[in-house]
Amino acid sequence: MADTTGSAFDIVVLGGGSGGYAAALRGAQLGLNVALVEESKLGGTCLHWGCIPTKAFLHAAQLADDAREGAHFGVHTELKGIDMAGVQQYKDSVIGRLYKGLQGLIKSRKITVIEGHGRLVAKDTVEVDGQRYTGQHIVVATGSYARSLPGLEIGGRILTSTEALDLTEVPKSVIVLGGGVIGSEFASVWKSFGADVTIIEALPHLVANEDEALSKAFERAFRKRGIKFNLGVRFAGVTQDENGVHVSLEDGKTFDAEYLLVAVGRGPRTADLGYEEQGLTLDRGFVITNERLHTGVGNVYAVGDIVPGLQLAHRGFAQGIFVAEEIAGLGPQPIVESGIPRVTYSEPEVASVGLTEAKAKEVHGADAVEVLEYNLGGNGKSQILGTAGFVKLVRQKDGPVIGVHMIGARVGELIGEGQLIVNWEAYPEDVAALVHAHPTQNEALGEAHLALAGKPLHAHN
Known part of the structure; x- marks a missing residue:
């Protein structure tokens, strides 16, 4: 050069x-x-x-x-x-x-x-x-950069996502410190690979920045998969030796594992x-x-x-x-x-764009917000794939859709339409009039808007 x-x-x-x-x-x-x-x-x-x-x-x-x-x-x-x-x-x-x-x-x-x-x-x-x-x-x-916590030094069996991506063997057991996007994705990977996984999260929910309905459904899905988690208690300390890590929480609980992944956000x-x-x-x-x-x-x-x-x-x-x-x-x-889509690429996936129900009520007032949940059980392609979950829509009453929230396998691929709906301030009636291919999971978005427009077919009004 x-x-x-x-x-x-x-x-x-x-x-x-x-x-x-x-x-x-x-x-x-x-x-x-x-x-x-x-x-x-x-x-x-x-x-x-x-x-x-x-x-x-x-x-x-x-x-x-x-x-x-x-x-x-x-x-x-x-x-x-x-x-x-x-x-x-x-x-x-x-x-x-x-x-x-x-x-x-x-x-x-x-x-x-x-x-x-x-x-x-x-x-x-x-x-x-x-x-x-x-x-x-x-x-x-x-x-x-990958953050840590005061006094928590990275090294040995204490990893950030950077070191975790270079592991040459599947851990037998892992403690994941942080239940946000990064922590949840690694927890999902390691569980699928056969590891015993425990998430520690100081906030009341996993993926806590998402709509609360999604967070609760996500926790149920992780629990069903056998991923353990401890919520609402802060990390206190960790020691490590040749056998693994020993983590303690402020409430006195202790956890042992082969590795600790520190996934407390990025600075x-x-x-x-x-x-x-x-x-x-x-x-x-x-x-x-x-x-x-x-x-x-x-x-x-x-x-x-x-x-x-x-x-x-x-x-x-x-x-x-x-x-x-x-x-x-x-x-x-x-x-x-608020118009930027957000996806957690775990199993199940979580995808959203726009305002959560709580934020919408805070901004517009509780009486000015309408919500609807459409269960993926009514969607043919979701039945074929064997996935559970739902689409949740948040709209201003008699106004546009201001939030689209989804949980289920592959729903991250649906958020493209969701962001168009929110960013173009579409009304449920606008989307309900569009023809969605059958059978696709994308069809669930169409049916959810049909229901919100007052003409549900595969959902109860």
Whole structure:
């Protein structure tokens, strides 16, 4: 790569994860001269240590469950075990193909990739390992890291999701500290692989940010699968030895296992990067922006996990596109956080978009909100798949649908229509008039809206 020290760019992007590379690709597509700074691998956490590898594990876990349960469908199979070396090879091959494709895209758009550790040293300058690069606009997109708790050191048998993805054997037993998305997904994988799993969560529910009806159904499903969990009590401490880990809670309960997975959320990667020195406002490490993702300093924008809100790759990706179009003068519409879909890719899956019932009643008033649950038992494809669950709709009374919430196998694939319904402020009658293919799980969304529009067919009014 040619020496571009001192070169002036239209945009310098600091961080090559989902938000950063999206800003770079869209900016270059719009004819801007873009530099992209990344100290590790293009694609960031999502591609290499997050979304993609965990979903590869979850697919392998699904295949294990299918093999184990084949007799129920008249297909007699035998699960001989989990070959973690093979699972790892499969995971790495998926990552490798996507990584190669991303590198090709970046190269084809003639984006200057600068490898190394970058810092913001002026409102228009990023320094990378002693060399400086000037940008008319700066986009900071430095992502997040796996959090721990005070006094809880990672190492040995105490893992974060990063180390858990590299295990070369299936643990006999695991304690998962944290019952949010990450903890629940790993718990689901390891149970399918044959491990004994216990989740410890300080909040009253698993996946506690979801609608309470989904959280309770999720807990019932995990309990049925044999995944144990302890809710509403805080972690107190852990010791480890050659045999495993020994975890204690504040109520005096103790748990033993081979490994402890710490899945208590992700923190913004903003320390020692020059942000505060250059005047960016930080709150608990997060970069504060306005609705147009501008930091209030020079021409500096921020996207992705370092901006308060949902820490989701697709959110960062959308923000990256938004900022590139903002810089190019296209005046894009601000991203509405409540319109961003959320999925937990466990067994069962949880998918949602928009307001929960509780939040909707808080915003609009209890008397101004109407809800409906449609049981997947009335859906033909769900019966074929052997999955249970439901679709829950939240609407403003006599108004649009403002929340779509689902639980069941594969419901993450249905959230695309759900986000269109919520973001386009569709009325139940609008969706009820659409023809959904039969037999599909997608049909459940149509039938739920039929019921909410006052003309249920496979549901009781």
